[in-house]
Structure formats: C-alpha cells, structure tokens
Amino acid sequence: MKCALVRPDGTTVHTERHPTDAGRGPDAVVETILDVAEGLAGKARADGRDPVALGIAVPGVVDEAAGVAVWSANVGFRDVPLRDLAAERLGLPTVLGHDVRVGGLAEARLGAGRGTGHVLFVAIGTGIAAAHVVDGAAASGAHGAAGEIGHVLVRPGGPRCGCGRDGCLEAVASASAIARRYAEATGAGPTGTAGDSGPTGTPASAADVADRAAAGEPAAARVWAEAVEALADGLATGQALYDVETVVVGGGLAQAGPRLFDPLRAALHERMTFHRRPRLVAAALGDEAGCLGAALLALDAR
Numbered sequence: 001m002k003c004a005l006v007r008p009d010g011t012t013v014h015t016e017r018h019p020t021d022a023g024r025g026p027d028a029v030v031e032t033i034l035d036v037a038e039g040l041a042g043k044a045r046a047d048g049r050d051p052v053a054l055g056i057a058v059p060g061v062v063d064e065a066a067g068v069a070v071w072s073a074n075v076g077f078r079d080v081p082l083r084d085l086a087a088e089r090l091g092l093p094t095v096l097g098h099d100v101r102v103g104g105l106a107e108a109r110l111g112a113g114r115g116t117g118h119v120l121f122v123a124i125g126t127g128i129a130a131a132h133v134v135d136g137a138a139a140s141g142a143h144g145a146a147g148e149i150g151h152v153l154v155r156p157g158g159p160r161c162g163c164g165r166d167g168c169l170e171a172v173a174s175a176s177a178i179a180r181r182y183a184e185a186t187g188a189g190p191t192g193t194a195g196d197s198g199p200t201g202t203p204a205s206a207a208d209v210a211d212r213a214a215a216g217e218p219a220a221a222r223v224w225a226e227a228v229e230a231l232a233d234g235l236a237t238g239q240a241l242y243d244v245e246t247v248v249v250g251g252g253l254a255q256a257g258p259r260l261f262d263p264l265r266a267a268l269h270e271r272m273t274f275h276r277r278p279r280l281v282a283a284a285l286g287d288e289a290g291c292l293g294a295a296l297l298a299l300d301a302r
C-alpha cells in the first residue's frame with residue numbers, strides 16, 4: 001500500500017508504505033487500509049494540517065459511483081463497500097477509485113500527459129490496463145471495468161490469457177508474459193527452473209529479455225519484437241477508439257526505456273493510416289502515480 005498526504009495543489013508532503021499481506025484475507029486487508037488511513041489523518045493533524053478528504057484506489061473492478069470494490073483478484077475483494085467504511089471510520093469525505101484510472105489521472109494532470117486534454121495511460125506490468133483521460137477525468141465505464149486494453153484480442157489462437165481466452169494483448173506483451181514466453185522459448189520452462197537462468201539462478205525477467213534482445217540474442221530478440229508488435233496493435237486499437245494526443249506508458253515495462261519506446265513508437269506510427277499519430281511517452285510519476293491520483297480524485301469530489 002502506497003500512501004501519502006497530498007496538498008490541494010498536488011504536492012506530496014508525506015509518504016508511507018505498508019505491506020498489503022493479502023494472504024490474511026480481505027477482511028484483514030480492509031482493516032489495515034482503515035487503520036493506515038486513520039493513522040495518516042492523525043499524522044496530518046499532529047503536524048498542524050487539516051485533512052479535508054480521503055482517496056483510496058484499488059485494483060480490479062471498481063464501482064466508483066457506489067464506492068464499492070466489486071472484484072479484485074490480488075486482494076480477494078468481493079463487493080466491499082470500502083468508501084462508506086472509510087468515510088464512517090475517518091469522518092471525512094471519501095472516494096474510491098481504480099488504481100490504473102487514478103494513475104492515469106495523475107499522469108494526465110501532473111505527469112507525462114500534462115498540458116494535453118486527451119491522454120491514454122497504459123500500465124504494463126503483470127497485466128496491461130489503460131485509462132482514457134479527457135480534460136483531467138477518467139471514465140470508469142458502465143460496470144466499473146473500462147480500460148481493459150490488456151484483453152483486446154491481438155493474436156487469435158495465440159497464448160492463453162489469465163482471463164481464459166487465447167490471444168489477448170497481455171498474454172503476449174505484459175512483463176510477466178514476456179518473461180514466460182522467453183523461458184518457454186529457451187527451454188527453461190514456465191518457471192525458469194531449469195535451463196536458462198541468470199548468474200543469480202533466477203529466471204530472466206522482462207528487463208533481462210530487453211537486455212538480451214539488445215545484445216543480439218535471437219530468442220530474446222524474437223520474444224521482445226513479438227511483444228512490441230502486439231503492443232503496437234493494442235495501442236493502434238486504442239488510438240482508433242480514442243484519438244488521443246498523448247499515449248503515456250507506465251508500469252514496470254516502461255523501465256526498459258528506449259529499447260521499448262523507440263521500436264514501439266515506430267510500429268505504432270506505421271499502423272496509423274488516417275489516424276493522427278499520438279505522442280508516445282514514458283510515465284513521469286513512477287509508482288506513486290496511483291497514490292497521487294487517488295488524492296486528486298478525492299479533492300475533485302470535495
């Protein structure tokens with residue numbers, strides 16, 4: 001859990017991190033969220049500040065209007081009325097948001113998309129998800145599930161996705177898919193327990209695959225190129241739908257820098273026929289974007 005005290009102008013005055021420890025079950029995680037939020041409000045008051053609102057963001061399917069964490073695989077949430085629970089505990093106006101949508105909000109308003117009205121934020125890590133931000137607000141969809149660009153079908157009959165379908169974008173191009181596909185290509189098996197492993201004995205990560213591709217290793221170069229091509233297909237779909245000025249790519253895979261952005265930009269622009277070419281840039285706020293975005297959402301709703 002990444003937590004912060006944020007001023008109304010978007011500057012952060014204090015940050016904290018706490019383990020989620022999801023293995024304890026969803027009820028315990030909710031209790032920890034409430035305890036941590038209460039602690040932050042107390043810290044603000046002790047420092048002579050007046051907390052005015054609370055923003056919480058969680059992964060999965062989030063009904064922002066109802067303030068309910070509908071479904072979250074990582075932390076086991078099923079229909080948790082997190083907004084009302086927190087508002088009751090802290091006595092502050094509270095909003096509940098979605099981790100990627102609020103991350104996109106922060107990047108669009110304060111980060112790499114700053115100054116542009118139409119932004120598509122795409123987070124690439126274990127999975128791939130997006131937020132379409134227009135004039136500083138991200139639409140959440142009719143069921144709280146907008147932006148699931150990772151489940152756009154890009155390779156019919158391709159690798160099996162976690163959602164159960166074959167050929168979704170994130171089954172080819174998420175950081176975990178890249179690591180898995182490289183392990184399979186080099187005979188290391190899905191867990192990398194045999195065959196290829198680095199000097200430390202750990203399986204190659206997506207970042208390692210990027211390094212090895214840059215060094216000219218054929219299997220790595222192939223897996224990396226396939227991921228880039230699939231991402232370009234996914235982003236081209238996004239651009240056809242949204243016609244944005246700026247595509248901001250964040251999440252772990254964005255750490256690959258020019259090894260990702262140079263070929264991805266070229267492949268994306270190649271796919272634009274009559275569509276305007278969006279700017280393609282790396283996220284600027286790092287892994288605190290979600291935390292900052294939750295605060296912005298709370299300030300908006302005040």
Ligand SMILES: [Zn+2]
Nearest residue numbers: 151161163168
């Ligand atoms: Zn899928």
